[in-house]
Every structure is written in structure tokens, then in C-alpha cells.
Amino acid sequence: MADTQVTFADLGLSDEVVSAVVTSGYTKPTPIQEKAIPYVLMGRDVLGCAQTGTGKTASFTLPMIDILSAGRAKARMPRSLIIAPTRELAAQVSENFVKYGQNTRLSMALLIGGVSMGDQEAKLDRGVDVLIATPGRLLDHFERGRILLTDVKILVIDEADRMLDMGFIPDVERIVSLLPTIRQTLFFSATMAPEIKRLADKFLMNPKEVSVDAPASAAENVAQHLVRCSVKDKRDALRSLLKSETVDSALIFCNRKRDIGVLHRSLQRYGIEAVQLHGDMSQPARTETLAKFKAGEARLVICSDVAARGIDIKGLSHVFNFDVPSHAEDYVHRIGRTGRAGLSGRAFTLATPEDSKLLSAVERLIGMKIPVIQLDGAAPAAAESRPAETVELASETNPPRKTGRGRGARSNDNAVAADEQSAPPPAKSSRRSSRKRGEHSEKPAVAVEPAVVAEVQEAKPRETSLTGGGVVEAFPTQRAGSGNGRGRGGRDREDNGRSVTGFGDEVPAFLLKAVPKKATG
Ligand code: AMP
Numbered sequence: 001m002a003d004t005q006v007t008f009a010d011l012g013l014s015d016e017v018v019s020a021v022v023t024s025g026y027t028k029p030t031p032i033q034e035k036a037i038p039y040v041l042m043g044r045d046v047l048g049c050a051q052t053g054t055g056k057t058a059s060f061t062l063p064m065i066d067i068l069s070a071g072r073a074k075a076r077m078p079r080s081l082i083i084a085p086t087r088e089l090a091a092q093v094s095e096n097f098v099k100y101g102q103n104t105r106l107s108m109a110l111l112i113g114g115v116s117m118g119d120q121e122a123k124l125d126r127g128v129d130v131l132i133a134t135p136g137r138l139l140d141h142f143e144r145g146r147i148l149l150t151d152v153k154i155l156v157i158d159e160a161d162r163m164l165d166m167g168f169i170p171d172v173e174r175i176v177s178l179l180p181t182i183r184q185t186l187f188f189s190a191t192m193a194p195e196i197k198r199l200a201d202k203f204l205m206n207p208k209e210v211s212v213d214a215p216a217s218a219a220e221n222v223a224q225h226l227v228r229c230s231v232k233d234k235r236d237a238l239r240s241l242l243k244s245e246t247v248d249s250a251l252i253f254c255n256r257k258r259d260i261g262v263l264h265r266s267l268q269r270y271g272i273e274a275v276q277l278h279g280d281m282s283q284p285a286r287t288e289t290l291a292k293f294k295a296g297e298a299r300l301v302i303c304s305d306v307a308a309r310g311i312d313i314k315g316l317s318h319v320f321n322f323d324v325p326s327h328a329e330d331y332v333h334r335i336g337r338t339g340r341a342g343l344s345g346r347a348f349t350l351a352t353p354e355d356s357k358l359l360s361a362v363e364r365l366i367g368m369k370i371p372v373i374q375l376d377g378a379a380p381a382a383a384e385s386r387p388a389e390t391v392e393l394a395s396e397t398n399p400p401r402k403t404g405r406g407r408g409a410r411s412n413d414n415a416v417a418a419d420e421q422s423a424p425p426p427a428k429s430s431r432r433s434s435r436k437r438g439e440h441s442e443k444p445a446v447a448v449e450p451a452v453v454a455e456v457q458e459a460k461p462r463e464t465s466l467t468g469g470g471v472v473e474a475f476p477t478q479r480a481g482s483g484n485g486r487g488r489g490g491r492d493r494e495d496n497g498r499s500v501t502g503f504g505d506e507v508p509a510f511l512l513k514a515v516p517k518k519a520t521g
Contacts, residue, residue, distance in 0.1 A: 008022070008026075011029060011034065011037040011038055011041070012037070013041070013062055013063065014066045016065075016103035017062050017065050017066055017100060019103060020103050021058070021062065024100070029055070030054055030055030030058075030212075031054070032054045032055055032059045032210065032212045033058055035210040036048055036056075036059040036060070037062060037063050039208040039210070040060060040063035040064070040186060041063045041067070043067075043184055044184070044206075045184060045185045045186070045187075045204040045206065045207035045208070046060075046186045046187070046207055046208050046209075046210060047204055047207040047210070048060075048187065048188040048189075049189060049191075049192050049212070050188060050211065051190040051332065051333070051336050052159070052190070052312065052333070052336060053312075053337075053339070057093055057158075057312075058100065060186050060188070061096040061100055062100055064130070064156075065097070065101045065104055065106060067153075067154065068106055068130065068154070069105075073107060073127035074127050074151060075124075076124050076125060076127070077148045077150065078109070078124075078127075078128045078129070078130070078131035078149070078152060079130070079151055079152065079154070080129065080131065080154040080155070081131045081133070081152045081155050081156070082130070082131070082158060083135055083158065083163075083175060084134060084159060085134065085135075085158075085159050085162040085166050085168060086134065086162070087112040087286070088311050089158065089159060090110060090112050090132050090134050091110060091287075092312055093158065094108060094110045107123075107126065107127065107129050108128055108129065108130040108131070109124055109128040109130075109131050110132050111131065111137045111141060112134050112283070113134065113136065113283060114286075114287075117141070120141065124141065131147075131152075135163070135168045135175060136168075136171060138175060139174065139175065142175075149179050150179075152179045153180075153183055153184065154185075154186070155184070155185045155186070156185075156186045156187075157172065157185070157187045157188065159188065159189065159190070160189035160199060161189045161191045161193065161196050161329065162190075166306065169195075169199065185203050185204050185207075187200050187203060187204055187207070190329070190332065190333065190336075191329050191332075220339075222338055222339035222344070222345045222346065222347050223344065223346045224335060224347045224349070224371065225347065225349070225373045226348075226359075226371065226373065227241070227348055227349065227350050227351070227372070228351055228353075228372060229352060229375075230353070231352045231354065234322060234350050234352070235263070235266050237375055238263075238320060238322060239267070239270055240375045241320065242272060242300075244375075245318060245346065245348075247299065247300070247317055248299070248315065248316075248317040248318075249293065249296070249300075249316050249318070250299070250300050250301070250316065250317060250320055251313075251320070251334070251337050251338075252300060252301065252302045252320040253303060253305065253320065253323065253334050254302060254303075254304065255304075255305075255323040255325065257279070257304055260302045260303065261276065263322060264276050264302050267300070273300065274298070274301065275289050275293065275301050275302070276301070276302050276303070277289050277293075277301050277304070278303060279304060305327075305330050305333070313337065316337050316338045317338065317346065318345065318346050318347070319337050319345065319346075319348070320347075320349075320350070321335075321347070321349040321350060324350075324355040324358040324359050324362065325358065325362070326358060328358070328361040328362045328364070331349070331362040331365070331366065332366065335347035348373075349370060
């Protein structure tokens with residue numbers, strides 16, 4: 001954090017709040033806190049451009065506690081509202097209020113999905129000073145007539161760029177339309193894309209702009225590395241990194257949810273324990289996984305962007321991008337999970353030749369080339385300079401394959417099959433053997449049971465969102481409209497817009513091939 005002589009007390013915070021901050025172990029404000037807190041205390045609107053990891057949550061919670069400590073909440077009429085894109089982020093904000101508000105008597109309610117509506121309603125009925133919510137659940141309570149937003153004096157929109165990304169902006173606009181026009185608004189976003197700026201202009205009145213780090217700049221204390229490999233060698237490369245690095249705790253990001261399960265099983269086969277975190281999991285399961293990880297009971301989490309967004313994990317040593325993110329900004333968020341609160345961190349990105357466009361987008365955004373590293377014995381950038389089939393990472397941790405099928409005979413998209421062949425015991429050998437030898441053309445070639453095709457062709461949502469009283473599956477609009485199973489911005493890019501076969505969590509990924517309708521009979 002910044003070397004500043006300014007203290008929390010200098011910022012104008014009350015003794016109660018300062019003492020709670022000091023009890024939390026923080027001695028100096030971070031730059032965003034130093035810049036934002038005085039304006040928030042003045043009652044100004046603030047447009048904050050800051051990533052998570054900069055201490056931005058406290059930059060609004062601390063002054064809010066002081067502002068709200070004068071006054072009382074009325075039943076069902078919260079005095080302040082914080083909207084966050086994910087349940088985890090909302091929960092983290094509420095933890096901040098508990099921690100920093102320990103010397104005050106503010107009441108708070110957290111409205112997120114996956115938690116009983118009844119308990120939330122009971123809290124609302126008693127009256128809350130601080131309401132923290134995800135957009136869907138908040139509107140749900142509103143529509144049931146359980147809440148009135150006309151007494152909200154302070155609105156915080158946290159992680160606005162993520163709201164945009166997750167398709168929540170219409171909900172946010174609706175929520176803001178239900179609030180009094182005279183209010184204080186604090187708007188935070190890691191990036192200031194034109195669409196975000198448009199929203200800020202709409203929601204804020206004469207805001208003070210505070211910014212730390214250039215927008216979308218990657219955290220400085222994260223050492224970034226790029227590992228070039230072919231698709232089929234990604235798992236080898238990851239295991240090799242897990243072995244060679246001193247990994248205390250790490251997030252491993254995959255672009256697609258189904259790959260999380262595949263990678264999880266693959267690591268397990270090699271005796272590497274990991275847990276999964278993604279938007280399809282129930283809220284209790286997500287919370288439990290996160291708690292385990294935060295408590296140090298799990299060392300590795302394989303996760304999707306939505307589940308891991310903004311998550312604050314103390315001392316996370318590593319971030320692995322098993323996939324180059326489809327959205328360049330996600331790279332900044334992912335690696336920003338490590339190197340937090342002044343600690344250093346390490347980030348590794350596995351890039352295949354097919355990822356070149358995505359990688360360029362990331363490098364353009366962060367304004368630098370990610371330094372390429374070579375895994376022991378592997379040629380640097382080998383995947384680009386040689387046919388993918390011939391690239392071997394020397395760090396193979398398991399006995400040589402004895403399948404009679406040379407690695408060269410495998411196509412890129414049977415990487416998991418290859419992975420499983422080398423790991424005892426081979427799981428789906430009967431299915432694998434049904435595949436013809438040497439099939440590695442781009443053409444759809446796999447015939448599987450029609451029922452299976454139907455299961456996967458039924459487009460799965462990219463992530464869940466909250467509305468209508470529970471967790472429902474949300475499709476980004478473009479995806480729903482297109483009907484081709486592709487997510488916004490080509491997140492499901494490997495599907496190539498074609499139908500894809502698979503067995504859900506049970507199938508090796510090499511069967512995940514495009515199948516023409518005829519081939520399934
Ligand atoms: P945030 O950006 O709000 O997600 O915060 C990132 C991390 O920084 C959290 O673990 C906070 O507890 C921590 N933090 C917040 N304020 C400070 C501070 N003034 N000094 C050191 N760490 C802080």
C-alpha cells in the first residue's frame with residue numbers, strides 16, 4: 001500500500017471508526033481510501049476507478065458508518081443501499097461493515113440469493129441502516145412489497161463494470177429509478193469503458209473522480225508469466241507449475257464451467273487436491289468452498305470468473321489462468337486476486353496458439369507483453385514454432401503412456417483423454433476406445449448416443465443470476481437470441497457456434513466434438 005503519512009484520523013473519520021480500523025490491523029489508509037474518504041464524508045458523489053485489492057471497500061464503508069451513525073432506520077426503509085454483482089462480493093462488503101462497525105450500532109441486512117427470503121424479510125421489517133444486495137434479489141423483495149427505497153440517502157454501486165458484464169445494468173437502472181433523486185451516490189468500477197462512463201454520468205451528480213492505478217492496469221506486485229503450450233499439454237503444464245512453484249494457495253481460472261469439472265477430475269487423478277467454485281453451484285456449496293479455502297483447508301480452487309470476482313483471500317500466492325480469458329479485463333481481475341494488500345503474488349497464464357487473439361487483447365489492455373517462461377525442458381513458444389503434437393513438457397509427472405497410441409495421434413481437443421491415459425486408472429476407456437484411431441481432423445467425427453447429444457445441445461447458461469425468489473439460470477441476451485450456445489463476446493468460443501456433444505460432468509473432453517445431426521443416429 002502507498003507510503004503515506006496520512007492517518008485514518010486525518011481523513012476525518014470518527015474515533016469509533018478509527019479504533020475499529022486499527023483493531024483490524026490497518027495503520028495507514030490506502031491511496032483510494034485517502035482520496036475517497038474525505039469526499040464521501042463531505043457528502044459528495046464519488047466516481048471511483050479502482051480495482052478490488054486496493055482497499056476500495058473500506059473507502060466507502062468507513063465514511064458510511066460515520067454518516068449513518070446519526071439517525072435511525074425505519075421499518076422496511078433502508079437508509080443506504082449497496083449493490084454488488086455477486087453474492088460473494090455482497091457478503092464481503094457486509095463483513096466489512098461488521099468489522100469496521102463494531103463500535104457503532106448500525107443494523108444491516110444482506111439480500112442475496114440462496115438464503116431464506118423469510119430471514120431477510122424479518123430483518124427488513126426491523127429496519128436497517130445498511131442494505132447490501134445483489135440486484136435480482138433486491139428487486140425481488142421490492143416487487144413483493146417488502147421494501148421501500150424512498151429513504152435511501154446513500155447509494156453505492158460496486159464493481160459497475162462487472163454488473164455490465166453480467167447483464168445487470170437494466171436491473172441497476174431500475175433500482176436507481178426507485179431511489180430519491182436527492183441522494184449521495186458512490187460509483188466504483190475497475191475500468192471506465194464508455195458504457196460505464198455513460199452510466200456514471202446518468203447516476204452521479206457533479207462527482208469527484210478518484211482513481212488509483214491507471215484503469216485496467218495490472219497489479220504491480222504480481223509477477224506475471226506466460227507459458228506457451230498446446231491445448232493437449234495444458235494439464236501437463238499446469239501440473240508442472242504446481243510442482244515447481246511454492247504454491248500456498250491458488251485460484252485456477254477456466255473460461256468455461258464444464259472445463260472446471262474436467263480439470264478437477266484430472267488433477268484428482270494425479271493426487272492433486274482441489275475444490276471447484278462456479279456459478280452453477282448452490283449458494284451453500286459456494287459459501288462452504290470459499291470458507292474452506294479462506295480457512296486454508298483447501299489449497300487450490302478451480303473457478304470461473306463470476307464466482308471468483310472480487311473475492312478477497314488473504315495472502316493468495318498464485319493465480320493460474322488455465323485459459324486466457326475471453327474478456328481481456330478479466331485478466332486484470334484474475335491476477336488481481338493475488339498480490340493484494342501489499343503482498344507479492346505470482347500469476348501464470350497458459351496460452352495455446354489458438355489463443356493468440358485473446359492474448360493480444362490482454363497484452364494491449366495491460367500495455368505490456370507478458371514475459372514468456374519456459375517450463376523445464378520445454379522449448380519456449382514451442383507450440384507456435386512446431387506442430388503441437390510434437391511438444392512435450394519434460395515435467396511429466398506420471399509414467400509414460402502405454403496405450404499404443406502415440407501422442408501425435410491425438411487431436412488437440414482430446415487433451416483430457418490423453419491426460420487420463422497417463423493417470424491411473426483410465427476412467428472411460430470403453431468410450432475412448434469407441435473413437436477411431438487417428439481421428440484428429442477438424443471435422444465432426446464422434447458418434448454418441450442421441451440422448452447425450454440432446455443433453456448437451458440444450459444450451460446451458462453461462463452463469464446464474466438471481467431473480468424471482470431464487471436462483472434462476474440467466475442467459476446473456478445475445479446468447480439467448482442466437483440459440484447457438486455461444487456466450488456474449490464469444491466466451492464459449494471453443495464451441496465454434498456448433499452443437500457440441502458431451503456427457504456433462506462425466507465425459508472426457510475428447511468426446512466434446514462438434515457433431516452434425518446426422519452423425520448421431
Ligand atoms: P478491497 O480492495 O476492498 O477488496 O480490499 C483488499 C484488501 O485490503 C482487504 O483484505 C482489506 O482488508 C485490505 N485493506 C483494506 N484497507 C487496508 C489498509 N488501509 N491497509 C492494509 N490493508 C487494507
